[in-house]
Amino acid sequence: MAQQHPFDRAIALTPAASGDGAGLTGAPAQGDAAERGRMRRLVGQTSPDYWNVAGPFGGITAATLLNAVLLQPDRLPVPLALTVSYCGAIRQGAFDIAVRCLRGGRTTQHWAVDLTQGPDREVMASALVVCVLRRDTWGAREARPPEVDPAPAQFGARPGKGPPWLVHYREHLVRGELFRGNPHSETVTWVADAPARALDYPALAAICDAFFPRIFLRRPTFVPVATVSLNVYFHAGHQIMAEQGATPVLAQASGQVFNEGFCDQEGRVWGLDDHLLATTHQVVWYKE
Amino acid sequence: MAQQHPFDRAIALTPAASGDGAGLTGAPAQGDAAERGRMRRLVGQTSPDYWNVAGPFGGITAATLLNAVLLQPDRLPVPLALTVSYCGAIRQGAFDIAVRCLRGGRTTQHWAVDLTQGPDREVMASALVVCVLRRDTWGAREARPPEVDPAPAQFGARPGKGPPWLVHYREHLVRGELFRGNPHSETVTWVADAPARALDYPALAAICDAFFPRIFLRRPTFVPVATVSLNVYFHAGHQIMAEQGATPVLAQASGQVFNEGFCDQEGRVWGLDDHLLATTHQVVWYKE
Numbered sequence: 001m002a003q004q005h006p007f008d009r010a011i012a013l014t015p016a017a018s019g020d021g022a023g024l025t026g027a028p029a030q031g032d033a034a035e036r037g038r039m040r041r042l043v044g045q046t047s048p049d050y051w052n053v054a055g056p057f058g059g060i061t062a063a064t065l066l067n068a069v070l071l072q073p074d075r076l077p078v079p080l081a082l083t084v085s086y087c088g089a090i091r092q093g094a095f096d097i098a099v100r101c102l103r104g105g106r107t108t109q110h111w112a113v114d115l116t117q118g119p120d121r122e123v124m125a126s127a128l129v130v131c132v133l134r135r136d137t138w139g140a141r142e143a144r145p146p147e148v149d150p151a152p153a154q155f156g157a158r159p160g161k162g163p164p165w166l167v168h169y170r171e172h173l174v175r176g177e178l179f180r181g182n183p184h185s186e187t188v189t190w191v192a193d194a195p196a197r198a199l200d201y202p203a204l205a206a207i208c209d210a211f212f213p214r215i216f217l218r219r220p221t222f223v224p225v226a227t228v229s230l231n232v233y234f235h236a237g238h239q240i241m242a243e244q245g246a247t248p249v250l251a252q253a254s255g256q257v258f259n260e261g262f263c264d265q266e267g268r269v270w271g272l273d274d275h276l277l278a279t280t281h282q283v284v285w286y287k288e
Numbered sequence: 289m290a291q292q293h294p295f296d297r298a299i300a301l302t303p304a305a306s307g308d309g310a311g312l313t314g315a316p317a318q319g320d321a322a323e324r325g326r327m328r329r330l331v332g333q334t335s336p337d338y339w340n341v342a343g344p345f346g347g348i349t350a351a352t353l354l355n356a357v358l359l360q361p362d363r364l365p366v367p368l369a370l371t372v373s374y375c376g377a378i379r380q381g382a383f384d385i386a387v388r389c390l391r392g393g394r395t396t397q398h399w400a401v402d403l404t405q406g407p408d409r410e411v412m413a414s415a416l417v418v419c420v421l422r423r424d425t426w427g428a429r430e431a432r433p434p435e436v437d438p439a440p441a442q443f444g445a446r447p448g449k450g451p452p453w454l455v456h457y458r459e460h461l462v463r464g465e466l467f468r469g470n471p472h473s474e475t476v477t478w479v480a481d482a483p484a485r486a487l488d489y490p491a492l493a494a495i496c497d498a499f500f501p502r503i504f505l506r507r508p509t510f511v512p513v514a515t516v517s518l519n520v521y522f523h524a525g526h527q528i529m530a531e532q533g534a535t536p537v538l539a540q541a542s543g544q545v546f547n548e549g550f551c552d553q554e555g556r557v558w559g560l561d562d563h564l565l566a567t568t569h570q571v572v573w574y575k576e
Contacts (some may be wrong), residue, residue, distance in 0.1 A: 037411070080550055081517040081571050083371040085416045087391035087398040102402075102411040103375035107549065108516055108573060110375040112400070112414060114390075123325070123390040126400060128373045128416055130517050130571070134548035138576040140506060142472055143544035184430055218428055228396055229369040229418050231519045233552050233571050235545045256431035256556070257523045257564045260422035261395065262368060264521050264567060266554065268544070276545045279552060281569050283369050283418070283521050285396060288426040 005197045006168060007206070010047035010060050011067045013097060015040075042068055042097040046090060050165040055089040057165035058227045059206030065113045065127040067202050068097045076109045076131040079201045082232040083128045090124045091117055107133045134237045145270040148174045151190040151248045169210055170194040172248070178216045185217040185255040192248035199244045199271075201234060207249060207269060208232045208280035214255030214265050215286045224287040228262070231281040236271065244271045253280075261285060293485045294456060295494070298335035298348050299355045301385060303328075330356055330385040334378060338453040343377040345453035346515045347494030349403065353415040355490050356385045357399045364397045364419040367489045370520040371416045378412045379405055395421045422525045433558040436462045439478040439536045457498055458482040460536070466504045473505040473543040480536035487532045487559075489522060495537065495557060496520045496568035502543030502553045503574045512575040516550070519569040524559065532559045541568075549573060 050060035062084045069075055095117050102110040108130060115125040155172035169191055176187030191207055193199075213225040236244075253267035267280040338348035350372045357363055383405050390398040396418060403413040443460035457479055464475030479495055481487075501513040524532075541555035555568040 081373075083416055083517070083519065085369075085390065085398045085400075085418060088393070102373065102414050105376070110373045110411070110414065112373075123398070126390050126398065126416060128371055128414060128517070130373060132516075132550065132573075134550070137547075137549045137574070138507070139545075139547045141545055141547075142542065219426070228420075229371070229416070229521075231371065231569060233517075233569070235547055235550075235552065237548055254430065256567055257427075257429055259425075259427045259429075259523055260525055261425045262420065262422070262523075264523065266567070279544055279554070279569070281519060281521070281567070285420075286425070 005195065006047065006049040007193060007197055007203060010050045011064045011202055013042040013044045013064070013068055013071060016043050016096065037100060040072060040099040042071070042099065044095055044097060046092050046095065048164060049168060052163045052165055057163070057209070058086060058230065059209030060165065061086070061090065061115065061125050062209055062230055062232070063202035063206040065115060065125060066129060066205050068099045068113050069111045069129045069131065070201065072099060072101070074101070076104070076133050078132055078134050078237055079129065079234050080132045081128070081130040081234070082205055084230045085126045086227050086229065087126060088122065088124045090115070095124065096121065107135070141274070141276065143268065143276055145250055145274050146188050146252055148188060148250065155190065157194055168194050176217055178212060179220055179222070181220040182217050185214040186253070187211065187217060188250065188252045190248040191251045192246065196246040198246050199241060199249070201241070204234065204269065204278050205232050207251065208267060208278055209282070211251060211253040211265065211267055213284055213286070214253065215258060215263055215284070218258065219288065226285045228283045228285050233279045234277070235279065236275055236277045240271065240275050240277070244277070247272055249277060261287070293483065294335065294337040295481060295485055295491060298338045299352045299490055301330040301332045301352070301356055301359060304331050304384065325388060328360065328387040330359070330387065332383055332385060334380050334383065336452060337456060340451045340453055345451070345497070346374060346518065347497035348453065349374070349378065349413050350415070350497055350518055350520070351490035351494040353401045353403060353413060354417060354493050356387045356401050357417045357419065358489065360387060360389070362389070364392070364421050366420050366422050366525055367417060367522050368420045369416070369418040369522070370493055372518045373414045374515050374517065375414060376410065376412045378403070383412065384409065395423070429562070429564065431556065431564055433538055433562050434476050434540055436476060436538065443478065445482055456482055464505055466500060467508055467510070469508040470505050473502040474541070475499065475505060476538065476540045478536040479539045480534065484534040486534050487529060487537070489529070492522065492557065492566050493520050495539065496555060496566055497570070499539060499541040499553060499555055501572055501574070502541065503546060503551055503572070503576070506546065507576065514573045516571045516573050521567045522565070523567065524563055524565045528559065528563050528565070532565070535560055537565060549575070
């Protein structure tokens, strides 16, 4: 059996020990609605491979919260939306996950996920996830990818020193250099997991937080930052995701406003044949 | 005393009767963390003024969920982010709101809000909200508003028949006509509450869902739609919001992709002096 990819080790979750099923749903369990609202508990461990400075890389947390929903046997097949509130700095070691199906229909299904630590179950991250059934309909692509040269055949990990998670992506910068005090914050980069790994929804969610903070593009020196809230919309069904495989994606991002300690980021992740795989948005705290 | 604005009536909430404080937090109440995580329960009523076709206008639901947090005396002063999962069609009449502070720090504070109906507390909508303390820092505006003529001195409610909520906005279309089968989905409009009302964060949140569905711009005829998930980032502090008053805002939106029953929307809401008041994103189910 091939060795597990560090990404898969990082997002791995197992069911919590039985008897720990009490929890967040206020009403007693009765019938279908209660089964749906039942709290499902999982446990996981932070990964040294995707460690950032004062906690895990936010993208791996997003991927883990999404994975908690994808592991539910009664979920609809395709994730559509993921929003993560980064509530506190996750400590190294074990964490608990509580997954609740808020409501399910034939074509959309809403989930809430909390990541907690410690005996008091302090909430470190919380997510809303929507899974859907995609159907053949009229469609159109309106946004177009930036015109860039193809990805080079070979490109490596991000250069220089940095937190551990950086080496688990290889990246080729097309435009947008850090710490130059640029007049705008746009970057365009080719990105892929390192080592190579076929793209799936958790990996795509993580890539949506792998952009450098926009303020690093605007300011001439390092500024302390923290992602407060991350939003990802998945626009591709399983077939397009499968066709992407381990081919690098084209990631484009820009900030609209930097104001009173908070800035935003809007990003797009492009796949083969100009498919828009994901759009992503975040708000970031900064100290300056 | 002046008559209450229909918007304020629509988002009004009152504390639930005492004794109904049991709820979603699993752990027993102990100390500060438990006080923070304590479930706070409120009750409200759907508003006929902001009724849509098969439920309330999504913007009024978003504003109500935000208001539930703004009513908490221990919240930080400025909302930064709001994400709403529209889980099911809210029925006419009473609803219950459960508010939980997930975690609070000095500068960011994370909240979760559920809107439920019925004895089984079926979740109809769920939100993540972030409130913050804004501080004087380096700042920059990167996005620019579209170049348009000033708003006309007089403009009225949306023309034609439609659901009740439409008459509670007046709108002047700058570009982007519905049901013409346009090659792109961009619209630019001047928007204000009707009757006039000073802008605040709940009203801004509601305006972020008052854009027509992007697919109405692309298709030649009506298509059934439903917002699945809405995201709003608030970029202005209280002073800029106060300066805006009841002056119309400039609302710009476009869709990036329409695929297999779901499309997206990215919007920007501009205020006086080219201030970007909010950016907003949503994913929408459509049937075609």
